[in-house]
Amino acid sequence: MTTAAAGTAQGPAAESYLHHGRGLRSWLFTVDHKRIGIMYLALIAAALFLGGVFAMVLRMNLWWHGGGLVSNDAYNKLFTLHGAVMVFLFVIPGIPAALGNFVLPLQLGAKDVAFPRVNLLSFWLYSLGSALFVAVLVVGGVDTGWTLYPPYSLEGARGLGILLALAALFVVGFSSILTGLNFIATIHTMRPPGMGWFGLPLFLWALYATGIIQIVATPVLGITAAMGFLERLFHLGLFMPEYGGDPVLFQHFFWFYSHPAVYIMILPAMGIVSEVVSVFSRKPIFGYRFIAMSSIAIAVIGFFVWGHHMFVSGQSKWASLVFSFLTMLVAVPSAIKTFNWLATMYKGAIVLKTPMIYVLSFFAIFGIGGLTGLFLGSLATDIPLHDTYFVVAHFHFVMVGSVLTAFLAGLHYWWPKMTGRMYGETTGRLSALLVLVGFNVTFIPQFFAGVAGMPRRYATYAAVFQTNNRVSTVGSFILAAGLCLAVGGLLASLARGRRAPANPWGAASLEWSAASPPSHHNFDRTPTAGDPYDFSGLRLVSEEAGYVRAAGEAP
């Protein structure tokens, strides 16, 4: 196939990684980062589905202000599991594990990550953690909210569920730490000739910053889960007042991890946005160094603001003042990035393919999500808004609206590389539109409900909030439809999609000079890196053959 030879660092017709080794064992015991990424993708999609099913039941129960679809107790368990599964099994690991694992070595022109066996261990730990969360369901669930606050969560009456949940947190946490460790070591020591720090694609800057957070923050979650587990079993007296403990201590530990964790969620998403916006505006990214440095800034400043989740917890007023002030600071680098992305689009030649539509959605949604965070970060306005639907809407805007849209953008963007197939563009665009519309119809009414005073985590509510809730529920069905269409379209392309060229989008980072899909060892020779945002040397041969380096142009 001549297209394979043109513009790739790959010999003709090399066997793809998908066919290198057959059978279940060759997948479950693989150390190939690409296969690990695909396996993660499957489990992460399953987690999204499971968390989504919970969400739909919640939204349907909320159709009637008196509830009744499920018992109030079941409702409490459902929102707990919805939160836990989505946060720990989908949003936190999602982009780094499913997309990062696949793309990172390719963007570095490397054969694999620094520690392939540790990578496999990360995957097994994630699988074990997922199984533990499912076990929580099996033993009857937990109704504490995903934040698992003691003293309620550590009372004996919570049963086995809380022990399994804490164990799951511990295990999944280690998966995350090892992934971060692997990514930092790889980016740091395995760059190809020609790729200095400011020659890295911005997705890698994002993964690097994410790795810092994974390594520094996640161990605190681990020790907290362990302490909670032991407290429950042995009445240690660390968190439970009746044994001499302090429950606010749990909150400090929990949020010391969980606030930086939201940057584990958003930074990789922002990395994808940087890649896609540049490629689909056919214009080099504006303000590369600012975006790169902002990623690090977000990672670092993110560690100084955890107490903004605890304004009403009983922490001291000094703590509240400090955290509120610093929270304002963390918005700055995110704003810098947003302006740089928009400037990238200015006078660009916008290509409205599916990844770009998701990214445009991201700008709108992340804008709202970020701005509403300011109301919550401000001490005075947070007090009345705390634990209302305003908070729920805010974090869904940043976690779902932003991270999920970026994830879908990245998934469509790299799908040809991962599978060797082009997804159907019409289906893709339609799904993006449904997700955008459905998402906003679901969550905008929740801002209004929250400001009007509707509390979160309530199975029943005052009748005055019913209209907002019904609109929201309708939106959730549209969103669900969009997501099903997106997944369905991608899966269908595996059977029916056009074969993908190496470089369908005309991007300049190194993964696009490997075949689609890549061979087992990615590249025969380590490629020499050029500017990952210089598209001038690429020209479109045809839809089928994609983009190639024009003759005489250095890669």
Next chain:
Amino acid sequence: MSTPSGGEAARGVAPRPRFLAEHFESMGAQLDTSTMGIWLFLASEVLFFGGLFTAYGVYRANHPELFRYAQYFLDWRLGALNTLALIASSLSAAWSVRCAQLGQRKGLLAALAVTFALAGVFMGVKYLEYSHKLHHGVAWGASYRASEEILRSLPEAVRGLPVPDHMGTFFSVYYLMTGLHGIHVLVGMGLYLWLIRRARLGHFGPGYYGPVDAVALYWHLVDMIWIFLFPLFYLV
């Protein structure tokens, strides 16, 4: 896969070193990356223990008299012995790296064995301490029920004093911190056994000593944590 072919050997290219992983270009690159990896892991361990140091700090700040009193349940001489044992084991661990780097096979084996043995001494003393306390009901949290005997055996300075509240909390922090540390020592012992086995098979030398270095770095962190635990529990 860059396995050398007959053609490569014929062209005078050196065969691929035995312990060079497929995805690395050279032993030097492999060593540099693996050292970076272990340091990143140690960073996560610092934060892992950091949570427990926080618990210590919180309870000490709010109940200082509790810590000053409960400290007398711990024998500082055993603590000091353990500290010396760990420092010596850190020396032998660093020595093992040096031996590997200089190709001193016998020295390497001896240093690894000494490290393992000293770790064993540490765990032995720990076992003595724990079993003595637990025998006398000095346990964690709500299970704390100190026997008359052990209260009578406290030093002059505190024997007659009223027992402070929250003794169980102190011992929860004590068992958690020293216990987690002890688990790390046990893991370290396992790692040293693994190194001893590989050293006997002749795997290590100036061209390849990464695992010896990595395990030693881990071991030094374990030592460092004890350096803080010893005064915090036994002395002040």
Next chain:
Amino acid sequence: MTDRTAPTAGPPGAGHRPHALPARVLLGTAAALFVLTAATVATSRVEMGAFNVVAALSIAGLKASLVALFFMHLRYQGRFKAVVFATSVFFAVLLVGFVVFDTTQYQPDIRAQAARTRAKR
């Protein structure tokens, strides 16, 4: 815009001779650690109130630095690894420091509440 300087070259390949720490450095560090251990015990015998903890932690910090710089060869090897380690210590100190600060600040609220509860009975 983007920078094309080559990365710092990886360490040399098979021909590289490792930098083994001199025996006197290792032995000297161990000796210093033994001495400082004795110092820790000695200073703990002197009754200095709250300052005892400060003194003990300072000496421990010094010992840990010796282990890191010499046994763990940070002094000779790569600024970045030192940055990694220092960063982790920084954030650990941030966690401990801020939480302990906060908890001491809200103790009066807890004591007041406890007193109110007792008064009600």
